[in-house]
Amino acid sequence: MADTQVTIYDVAEKLGISAMTVSRALNGTGRVAAKTRERILAAVEELGYLPNLSAKVLNGSRTHVLGLLVGSILSQSMTSIISAIGQAVKATGMNLVIYTNSQFDATDRAGGDNVIQVLGGICDGLLVFMPGASPRMLADFERGGLPVVLLNYWHDETALPVVRGDNYHGSFAAVRHLTGLGHRRIAFIAGSAYTGQSRERQRGYLDALRQAGIVPRPEWVVDGDFAQSVGFEAATRLLALAEPPTAIFAANDEMAFGAMDAIKAHGLRIPADISVVGFDDIPSAGHVHPKLTTVRQPLVEISEAAVELLQQRIGTERQIARRVEFNSELVIRDSCGPAPDVRQRADRQD
Amino acid sequence: MADTQVTIYDVAEKLGISAMTVSRALNGTGRVAAKTRERILAAVEELGYLPNLSAKVLNGSRTHVLGLLVGSILSQSMTSIISAIGQAVKATGMNLVIYTNSQFDATDRAGGDNVIQVLGGICDGLLVFMPGASPRMLADFERGGLPVVLLNYWHDETALPVVRGDNYHGSFAAVRHLTGLGHRRIAFIAGSAYTGQSRERQRGYLDALRQAGIVPRPEWVVDGDFAQSVGFEAATRLLALAEPPTAIFAANDEMAFGAMDAIKAHGLRIPADISVVGFDDIPSAGHVHPKLTTVRQPLVEISEAAVELLQQRIGTERQIARRVEFNSELVIRDSCGPAPDVRQRADRQD
DNA sequence: CTGAAAGCGCTTACAG
DNA sequence: CTGAAAGCGCTTACAG
Numbered sequence: 135m136a137d138t139q140v141t142i143y144d145v146a147e148k149l150g151i152s153a154m155t156v157s158r159a160l161n162g163t164g165r166v167a168a169k170t171r172e173r174i175l176a177a178v179e180e181l182g183y184l185p186n187l188s189a190k191v192l193n194g195s196r197t198h199v200l201g202l203l204v205g206s207i208l209s210q211s212m213t214s215i216i217s218a219i220g221q222a223v224k225a226t227g228m229n230l231v232i233y234t235n236s237q238f239d240a241t242d243r244a245g246g247d248n249v250i251q252v253l254g255g256i257c258d259g260l261l262v263f264m265p266g267a268s269p270r271m272l273a274d275f276e277r278g279g280l281p282v283v284l285l286n287y288w289h290d291e292t293a294l295p296v297v298r299g300d301n302y303h304g305s306f307a308a309v310r311h312l313t314g315l316g317h318r319r320i321a322f323i324a325g326s327a328y329t330g331q332s333r334e335r336q337r338g339y340l341d342a343l344r345q346a347g348i349v350p351r352p353e354w355v356v357d358g359d360f361a362q363s364v365g366f367e368a369a370t371r372l373l374a375l376a377e378p379p380t381a382i383f384a385a386n387d388e389m390a391f392g393a394m395d396a397i398k399a400h401g402l403r404i405p406a407d408i409s410v411v412g413f414d415d416i417p418s419a420g421h422v423h424p425k426l427t428t429v430r431q432p433l434v435e436i437s438e439a440a441v442e443l444l445q446q447r448i449g450t451e452r453q454i455a456r457r458v459e460f461n462s463e464l465v466i467r468d469s470c471g472p473a474p475d476v477r478q479r480a481d482r483q484d
Numbered sequence: 485m486a487d488t489q490v491t492i493y494d495v496a497e498k499l500g501i502s503a504m505t506v507s508r509a510l511n512g513t514g515r516v517a518a519k520t521r522e523r524i525l526a527a528v529e530e531l532g533y534l535p536n537l538s539a540k541v542l543n544g545s546r547t548h549v550l551g552l553l554v555g556s557i558l559s560q561s562m563t564s565i566i567s568a569i570g571q572a573v574k575a576t577g578m579n580l581v582i583y584t585n586s587q588f589d590a591t592d593r594a595g596g597d598n599v600i601q602v603l604g605g606i607c608d609g610l611l612v613f614m615p616g617a618s619p620r621m622l623a624d625f626e627r628g629g630l631p632v633v634l635l636n637y638w639h640d641e642t643a644l645p646v647v648r649g650d651n652y653h654g655s656f657a658a659v660r661h662l663t664g665l666g667h668r669r670i671a672f673i674a675g676s677a678y679t680g681q682s683r684e685r686q687r688g689y690l691d692a693l694r695q696a697g698i699v700p701r702p703e704w705v706v707d708g709d710f711a712q713s714v715g716f717e718a719a720t721r722l723l724a725l726a727e728p729p730t731a732i733f734a735a736n737d738e739m740a741f742g743a744m745d746a747i748k749a750h751g752l753r754i755p756a757d758i759s760v761v762g763f764d765d766i767p768s769a770g771h772v773h774p775k776l777t778t779v780r781q782p783l784v785e786i787s788e789a790a791v792e793l794l795q796q797r798i799g800t801e802r803q804i805a806r807r808v809e810f811n812s813e814l815v816i817r818d819s820c821g822p823a824p825d826v827r828q829r830a831d832r833q834d
Numbered sequence: 835c836t837g838a839a840a841g842c843g844c845t846t847a848c849a850g
Numbered sequence: 851c852t853g854a855a856a857g858c859g860c861t862t863a864c865a866g
Contacts, residue, residue, distance in 0.1 A: 139629070141859055152837045157861060165835055184597060187605030188541035189859035193842045199602055207566055207582075208767075213557050220584065229602050232557075232582035234570065247534060252549055252579050255537030256606040279489070362771045395773045398748075417558075421712040423745045491843055502853045507845060515851055539843035543858045 140183045148177050160185070161195075187256055199229045200444065201253035205264040207234055209360065210416040211386060215263060215285070215433050222437035226445065231257065246274030254280045259444045261285060262294075265329030281447035283440050286431075288330035295447065297440040297458040299431030301331050301413075304462030305338025308411045308429050309383055311464060313346035316473035317381040317409060321354040323368040323393060325385035332360075332385045335413060339383055354379060358389050365392025373400050380408060380473045387412035387419045387428055394422065394469070405471030415465050424468035431462040490533045498527050510535070511545075537606055549579045550794065551603035555614040557584055559710065560766040561736060565613060565635070565783050572787035576795065581607065596624030604630045609794045611635060612644075615679035631797035633790050636781075638680035645797065647790040647808040649781030651681050651763075654812030655688025658761045658779050659733055661814055663696035666823035667731040667759065671704040673718045673743060675735035682710075682735045685763060689733055704729060708739050715742025723750050730758060730823045737762035737769045737778055744772065744819070755821030765815050774818035781812040 142160075146153040151170065159166045159174040166174075177183075187197045200223050206212055216232065223230040233253055245268075253260055259281035264271075265288065272292050275282045284296040312320050322339045325332030336355070343350045353375060356368040365384055369392065372379055382397075384390035390412030397408050404410055404424055412419060415430035439458050446454045492510075496503040501520065509516045509524040516524075527533075537547045550573050556562055566582065573580040583603055595618075603610055609631035614621075615638065622642050625632045634646040662670050672689045675682030686705070693700045703725060706718040715734055719742065722729055732747075734740035740762030747758050754760055754774055762769060765780035789808050796804045 139859085143859080153860080154837055155835085158836085161861085163861085167835060170835085184601045186542070186859050187601060188538040189842090190861080191538035191605070191842090192536070192542055192844090192859080193861050195861060197602075197605070199605075207557060207563050210560070213563060216557055229585075229598070230583075231602065232584070233580075234582070235579075248579070251534045251537060252547075252581065252606070255541070255547065255549075256602070362768060366771065366773075392771060395771070399773050418712060421716065421742065421745075423716075423749055489843085493843080503844080504853055505851085508852085511845085513845085517851060520851085536843050539858090540845080541858090542843080542860090543845050545845060 140181045144181055145177045145183050149173055196258050197256055199231055199257050201257035201260040202230055202232045203249055203260060203262045203264060204234050205266055211414040214416055218433040218437040222441040226441060246271040250278040250280050259448045261440055261444060265331055281444060283444040285440050288334060295443055295456055297436055297443060299436050299460050300462045301334035302338040304429035305335040306342045307464040309339050309342035312381045312409060315470060318348055319379040320381045321372045321379035323356050323358045323365055323384040323389050325358055325360040335385050360386050362388040362392040365389030366396045369393035369396035383411045385413055387414045387416045390426055391422060405469055407474060409470035427467045427470045428465050429462050430465050432460045435460050490531045494531055495527045495533050499523055546608050547606055549581055549607050551607035551610040552580055552582045553599055553610060553612045553614060554584050555616055561764040564766055568783040568787040572791040576791060596621040600628040600630050609798045611790055611794060615681055631794060633794040635790050638684060645793055645806055647786055647793060649786050649810050650812045651684035652688040654779035655685040656692045657814040659689050659692035662731045662759060665820060668698055669729040670731045671722045671729035673706050673708045673715055673734040673739050675708055675710040685735050710736050712738040712742040715739030716746045719743035719746035733761045735763055737764045737766045740776055741772060755819055757824060759820035777817045777820045778815055779812050780815050782810045785810050
């Protein structure tokens with residue numbers, strides 16, 4: 135890369151010692167005399183020596199770089215977890231490199247060979263945050279030789295280790311919160327069916343309704359795809375129902391924002407007329423007005439566990455956890471209130 | 485990486501030819517008999533051979549991987565340009581790897597050595613989208629040997645090639661649009677002073693006011709930092725002025741959203757009572773209600789030019805452009821209307 | 835505690 | 851059109 139790269143040999147020559155000793159001092163492999171080590175470190179500093187990672191990779195030694203493969207970086211929930219992963223990696227003293235290919239592909243069917251080739255050229259291991267990863271890609275990873283840990287993967291069976299946050303129970307809690315407030319007509323704006331996450335959230339929604347003795351109506355469930363504009367349209371359709379819902383649970387925050395906009399545009403108030411719940415707790419959820427009640431996955435814990443698992447995978451051949459799951463948590467803010475009819479009854483009692 | 489990696493020698497051995505010929509066939513270097521090439525390609529496919537990029541890097545040949553260094557991935561304007569860059573890189577048939585370190589550092593003072601080491605281990609060249617890059621980092625890049633192109637950099641002087649979108653003229657146009665609608669009290673919510681971009685936007689704001697014969701009042705300019713919550717607070721403060729502004733120009737869209745929320749929370753209508761303009765044209769700008777009038781930089785053109793420039797830098801030693809600048813463009817949507825007093829006058833004429 | 839040799843997978847001259 | 855040799859920068863055994 136550099137016009138004339140400073141190598142371990144330059145350092146050795148300057149000090150009249152062997153390259154071997156320099157390598158040992160720099161890597162903490164084997165014993166090196168304290169004085170020698172000091173001289174080496176000084177020379178490294180003076181010459182501006184930087185290890186050549188390609189040479190390290192080539193003979194199978196560690197680079198202390200981890201790769202992160204993401205399906206897209208365009209949604210805020212993605213950026214939140216990327217950031218959490220970045221911090222978890224940083225805390226271990228390693229470096230993180232991010233790779234995204236399917237973002238630019240219409241289909242997600244691409245294999246993992248390209249990823250392994252590019253990232254394997256520099257990384258000790260790979261974190262994969264791609265809820266929609268194709269079976270082919272996972273198969274490539276399984277036989278790829280590069281240690282891999284999957285994050286928040288729910289789509290299919292896989293032999294690869296997975297660390298993930300719960301979708302079902304968090305959604306269940308969200309909807310139970312609504313039924314607890316007296317809501318009986320609760321709608322669900324689904325996300326893309328592709329990742330399996332929305333499916334889990336929908337399951338939680340339906341079970342919470344049933345547990346509250348509510349028979350879900352088909353028209354309450356509207357297909358979405360996680361985009362804000364779709365949330366707007368979906369809510370608009372829901373508000374046009376003969377018996378519109380008094381609460382809307384969106385499969386993610388961005389659709390919840392769209393729904394909130396639609397509700398306001400309809401001249402209705404949140405939460406006085408309609409309650410709204412989201413999923414993800416992206417940063418804007420706390421900035422929007424009213425502040426959005428939503429479900430939060432413990433991204434920090436998920437990230438830390440994934441990085442730790444990956445390091446175990448890299449370090450040894452012994453058994454490591456196959457699945458690690460964390461609970462998600464309902465974050466109650468200002469977008470939910472008592473169901474309108476309930477409140478009217480309460481008013482009358484005054 | 486792989487337990488037993490398939491190498492060029494395996495392919496050669498299988499075919500009873502030399503590794504050299506395989507290398508030539510795969511890289512299009514030198515002539516190879518058509519038949520030989522076909523057999524090689526078939527064997528590569530069958531054996532599942534993947535080139536080892538580290539070996540390529542080690543002897544100075546191209547990897548067709550470009551690096552992108554970003555200061556953060558947390559803002560939507562960042563993700564927009566990352567996506568645009570991704571597409572521009574993809575269009576050239578190369579791969580993109582993203583690296584971010586300062587996101588995890590409180591200070592931005594870090595040098596570029598770490599980046600060069602990690603990314604230089606795999607990349608042919610480096611795109612840097614870090615409006616707040618430190619002089620030290622740029623100095624490291626200048627002598628780093630890895631070809632570098634800066635995007636949207638306005639902060640300091642640098643010898644590195646820069647491709648960027650205009651901030652001044654776009655802001656000027658935005659504010660002239662407001663004065664054209666009869667607004668005379670126009671506020672500006674500034675971004676972080678750190679990047680130099682907000683400074684340019686503010687300059688455009690001030691000049692547009694002056695050109696309209698308006699003397700800017702100090703209380704119209706509120707410090708911000710590009711965050712939505714800060715836009716909310718800033719607008720709240722502006723609305724509390726004895727003579728509140730009839731229009732607000734925010735240095736980015738996210739602060740504009742915060743301002744819109746504050747205005748609504750104040751019981752005022754957009755644009756009937758107050759007009760709002762943003763900067764960046766992030767995707768949500770078209771989803772929010774009312775849709776946000778804002779200034780858009782041509783991210784696609786900037787990205788494509790940057791990738792092309794970087795490829796020139798990588799490919800040859802000849803002179804390449806030192807600066808490439810693009811105009812930004814005012815996108816008029818629904819968040820601006822005539823100044824209230826003007827409209828009242830017009831009403832009276834009816 | 836330190837060093838000489840060999841090799842990781844590939845490519846660039848140099849020969850044929 | 852094809853091949854044998856040497857080397858990119860580093861590390862892992864193997865000797866001392």
